[in-house]
Amino acid sequence: MKYIKKTIFLLTVFAVILSCSTRKDTVVSRNFHAITTKYNVLFNGEEAFKKGIEEVNNNYNEDWFKQIPIEPIEFDEDKIIIPTMGPGAGFGSDTKEEAKELTTFERAEEKAVKAIQKHGMNINGIERNRQIDDAYLLLGKSRYYSQRFIPAIEAFNYVIANYPNANLIAETKIWRAKANIRIDNEETAIESMKLLLVIKDTLEADLPDEIKEQAHTAMAMAYVKSDSLQKAKKHLHLATRTLKNREQGARNLFVLGQIYSGENKKDSAVYIFNKLTKFRKAPYKYKIHANIELARNFSKDSSTTTLLERMQKLIKNRDNRPYLDELYYQTAVLHENNDSIKLAINNYNKSLRAKNGGDKQKTFTYENLGNLYFKKNEYLLASAFYDSVLQVSKDSLDLRIRRVKRKHKNLASLINFEKIVTTNDSIIRIASLPKEAQKTFFETHIEALKKADKEAAQLRLNQAAFGGSFGVNSLQSNNKGKWYFYNSQSLNFGKTEFQKIWGDRILEDDWRWSAKSRKNSLNTDSTQVVQKDLRYNLEYYLASIPTKTKTLDSLKTSRNAALYELGLIYKEQFKNPELAIQRLERVASLNPDIKLELPINWHLYQIYKSLGETQKSDKHKNLILTKYANTKFAQVILNPNKxxxxxxxxxxxxxxxxxxxxxxxxxxxxxxxxxxxxxxxxxxxxxxxxxxxxxxxxxxxxxxxxxxxxxxxxxxxxxxxxxxxxxxxxxxxxxxxx
CATH class of the missing domain: 1.25.40.10 (Tetratricopeptide repeat domain)
Incomplete structure (x- = not known):
């Protein structure tokens, strides 16, 4: 009896296994493979795909200064990774080592292939497993995100051809349209989406809201790709009516607002961004940037008080710390437009000091600061900020960066000439002083140098001493104590810094004097070596003052030529008549080379005439007509209409x-x-x-x-x-x- 029961049990198990074969069209076989596919292989594939989508949304580096793409993903042909599935895709690739190398989308694709190969029931040309169409859709979507668009389209086409009545057929057509857009076949994508939306809308069974959102989003993608922004706006409006998908819905609203902003339709842009800020389920990054865009799209006709209050409220919110650089920057722009320049500069500086600030944001902040100082005629500061833009920027081909580079180059010659004027003026002024006054001047200068060096050295020592750990057991751990002399690392650093600045000094009073002797490192009894620091040497400075008339005349000539060049630069390049007059009038008062007299008076005549100062322009005109009557300058003055x-x-x-x-x-x-x-x-x-x-x-x-x-x-x-x-x-x- 015992053996009969065992035999019956084994026969039953064998019969069940045979009935579950993918080649037998039975109720048990169909349900067994459908359940196994859905809740085992396909479930794991869907989870991997969801994880991949989450990674894409979280890791995509948005450029909020440009119109963001409708789909947050960048495809790069040079980085395509084609997963190798081994002989018979889905088999022979389940080792742990290879699994680690697969991306989330490649793992999803692997599971989809496994579901199709192990649980597919294609009997007499008809698929009996109702989950296989889902597996093919997952296969196509995974290939899409792996940037394998042609194989993805093949998978979508298989579903459309073999499962025309499936409940996921509309979603499959949308994904196929997106794949066509990626391979620059947007016209085909638009036609297929039109057929889907028009035909389904005319049938009794209307499309679900989620599918309509996806279809209109795909249409908007295609029209943006083909530069048909008006049609893109239409479909973005239709896609954002229901907002079932909170991530894509928020993104669609933001793109729509950016399009209106780019068209300078401020009111429409403000309406859309306000709608986004009130969308409770929207991801926070879209809501915070919608607030920033509201400030960016303000109208000068309206009061900015409300916007500034909103920006200050956002700045005080601790959750907005990652966005402080952008918030301070936009606040500064609002103050600048209100002519509150001090507040603007203050907020620009806060933007630069904000932690986790982006490099691109910094380029805009530096540029705006440069422009502000340029308008205030502080060209040295402006040049420094433009230089910072070029140092931070990583995109040398950007038109904005190239424009800044051009400004910086134009300022280079101006700065050089200003430097020549300042340096030569200082040398000439010191050379003209009595000997005692020269001595007093340099003594004061040396004392200031010593004080600055001492403070800098002390600061470095303090930083070294207090840069370590302050734990209770720090003295026993690596000998890092709270007191400077218990910290061997700081002590050694301090000795090195001391020797670098002061040398190897003998222990004696007034050891700081540069003339004091230093210990010989080889033999303490040997002759003491005296080494003078020229920066602290009064004789060195006094000896460097030029005394020869020829040298001083050369300095004056060079200064006068630089002043003349500055006058021309301010007049012609920077259109700043006030500074041009200052430089040209000054060089005229310094008895310049006779060859500069005519051009100086000519340029001053032109500037004063353009400013409507007739009395001053006549002065220079009369000098030209009197002393240089036969020159072209005089002819131009006498025949102004020619x-x-x-x-x-x-x-x-x-x-x-x-x-x-x-x-x-x-x-x-x-x-x-x-x-x-x-x-x-x-x-x-x-x-x-x-x-x-x-x-x-x-x-x-x-x-x-x-x-x-x-x-x-x-x-x-x-x-x-x-x-x-x-x-x-x-x-x-x-x-x-x-």
Whole structure:
């Protein structure tokens, strides 16, 4: 009896196994494989896919300064990873090592393949397992996110062809349309979505809201890809009517608001962003940036008080710490538009100091600060901020960054000339002082240096001493104590810093004096070595003061030329007549080279005339008409209605160029520069100006230093970049920079 029961049991088990074969169309077999597929293999695949989607949403690096994409994913052809499934996809690839190498989407694809291969019941051309269409849809979606769009479309097409009445057929068509968009086949995607929406809407069984949202989102993606923003807006509006998918719904609203903002439709943009801020289920990153966009799209006609109050409230919220750089920046922009410049600068600086601030945000902050100081005529500070933009930026091809780079280059020559003026003025002023006054001046300077060095050294020692651990057992742990002399690491660092600054000093009074002897490291009894620190040496400074008349005259000439160049830069490049007048009037009062007298008075005449100051302009006009009656300057003054380019023929300009070129060949470089300045002022519209300017740069390079030569070439390269001369100047600058 016992053996009969065992036999019956084994026969029953064998019969069940046979009845569950994928080749037998039975009720038991169909249900067994459907349940196993849904709650085992397919369930694990769906979980892996959901995890992958979550990673995409969390890890995608948004660029909030541009219109964000409708779908938060970037595909890169160079980074495609094709999963290898081994012989017979789905088999032979379940080892733990290989599983670790798979991404979440590749794991989802592996599970989908496994479901199809192990549980598919295609009997006589008909699939009997009702879960296989879900497996094919998962397979297509996983391939889509692995950037394998053609295989993904094949999987979607299989579902559409073999399961036309499936409840997921509409979703499959949407995913196929998205895959077509990714391979630049948006027209096919649009046609398929139109058929889906129109046909289903005319049938009794309408599409669910979730499917409609997905379809309209896919349509908007296709129209954005084809630059049909009006149609994209229409479908984004339709996609955001129900907001069933909170992540994609919030994103669609944000993109829609950005489109309106880009079209300068501020009211519509504000309406959309307000709607997003009130969408309770929206992810927080969209809500906070919607508030920032509301401030960005404010109208000057409306009061900014409410917006500023809102921004301050957001700044005080501790949850917004990751966004402080953006919040402070937008607050600063609002203050700047209200002409509250001090508050604007304060908030820009807070934006820069905010932790976790993004580099791109910093470039905008630095640029705005540079622009503010540029408007205030503080060009040195402006140049420093523009330089910070270039240091932080990682996108040298961006048009905005290239514009900042151009501004920075234009300021380079100005800063150099201002430096020459400041330095030469200081040297000339000190040289003109009595000996006792010179001595007092440098003694004060040396004391200030010593004090600064002492404070800096003490600061470094303090940082080293108090930079370690302050735990209870710190003395026993690595000998790091709270007191400086219990911390061996800090003590050794302090000794090194002391020796670097003061040397190896003998223990005696007044050891800080530079003239005091130092211990010989080899033999303490040997002759003491005296080493003087030139920075603290009064004799060194006094000896460096120029006394020769020729040297002082050279400094004055160089300063006067720099002042003249500054006047031209402020007048022509920066359109700042006030600063141009200051520089030109000052150089005129310093008895400059006689060759500068005419161009200085000509430029001052033009500036005062443009400002409507007739009395001052007449003064310079009369000087030109009296002393330089036969020059072109005088002819222009006497015949103001006659165009200069008509008065000066091309061949005459060419003759003038030959004249200055011969001066250059004769090594008369100063005369060449003065002559070019004189000629250029009379032919502002001539096509030959770049040739004159390049020749002037060559002349500067012959008798001045390399830096002055480089600045002169950069001016030609920036001002006349599209000409042959400008291109030539760029090439030389590149060679000099190597």
């Amino acid at each position: 165009k200069i380019e008509e008065d000066v023929a091309v061949n005459e300009v060419e003759e003038k160029y030959k004249e200055v070129y011969y001066l250059f060949k004769e090594n008369k470089f100063k005369e060449t520069i003065a002559k070019i300045d004189e000629i250029v002022a009379t032919i502002p519209n001539s096509e030959l100006i770049p040739k004159f300017e390049l020749l002037k740069a060559y002349a500067i390079g012959k008798y001045k230093n390399k830096q002055a030569y480089k600045i002169a070439l950069e001016y030609v390269a920036v001002s006349y970049g599209n000409t042959e001369e400008g291109k030539k100047a760029k090439e030389i600058v590149k060679q000099l920079s190597k």
